[in-house]
Amino acid sequence: MTDTPAVVLERVSKSYGDAGHAVTALSDVSLQVPASQFLSIMGPSGSGKSTLLNLIAGLDTPTHGRVIVGGQELTHLSDDACSDLRLRHIGFVFQSFNLFPTFTAEENVAWPLGFVGLRWRAAKMRAAETLEQMGVDAAARSRLPAELSGGEQQRVAIARALVTEPRLVLGRTHRQPRFANRSGDPRRPPPIEHAAGADRHHGHPQHLRGDVRAANPRAARRPHRA
Ligand SMILES: Nc1ncnc2c1ncn2[C@@H]1O[C@H](COP(=O)(O)OP(=O)(O)OP(=O)(O)O)[C@@H](O)[C@H]1O
Ligand SMILES: [Mg+2]
Secondary structure (H helix, E strand, O other): OOOOOOEEEEEEEEEEOOOOOOEEEEEEEEEEEOOOOEEEEEOOOOOOHHHHHHHHOOOOOOOEEEEEEOOEEHHHOOHHHHHHHHHHHEEEEOOOOOOOOOOOHHHHHHHHHHHOOOOHHHHHHHHHHHHHHOOOOHHHHOOOHHHOOHHHHHHHHHHHHHOOOOOEEEEEOOOOOOEEOOOOOEEOOOOEEEEEEOOOOOOOOOOOOOOHHHOOOOOOOOOOOO
8 A cells, every 4th residue: 555646737738829819728626546446537529628737747847837656746757767668557448449450369458568678478377367357268368469358458448557456447448428418409418537546566577668558550560579
């Protein structure tokens, strides 16, 4: 257990664009997410959910205010240190999963472990264990994302976010379909974004470099096989 909050936002504002045409996405937001908590952010389209998650992930910087993740103020970190924080301590589940189409399920999950110093063979073993925990069966693990069901793809994406045992997991839900209530009114539930802070501290290998955000399927290369 730790008393350090997973995430703290202090009077954070974020505007996009020039002064004359500025869009205020977030205005004076303060928030504290304790470790071991699960937080859902709900709101209409354009209300600033993605902006908030991008600031917590260190993918963007606030116009005003402070963002503190795992006790570290992001604005004080160099780009490299911020990349390290993302790689080691933050797991992402993207709205569209962002699985690499030419990698099998297992290779997709093993991929971030290459950046934390694991050999490819060990990475694949750990990936298989994580996929098993997520209920993805052995046959599915060796298939490409296009050969998996939507639910299997989702679980592969979650396994990839969890395999490095991050302290903080950030996720975006799929857009939810319209549904009709009993009186027949079409309603669209608001999109939801999630931040879950774990309180575990794991002995990750040190001296790593890399950036999960930089994942580009076209540029991604398979780690060297052990
Ligand atoms: N790069 C950008 N440049 C200018 N305005 C932006 C930019 N990104 C977002 N915005 C604006 O900031 C506001 C918040 O956008 P954001 O993407 O955070 O909303 P959201 O809550 O995630 O919406 P959705 O549910 O549709 O994904 C919107 O008005 C949006 O148009
Ligand atoms: Mg969004």
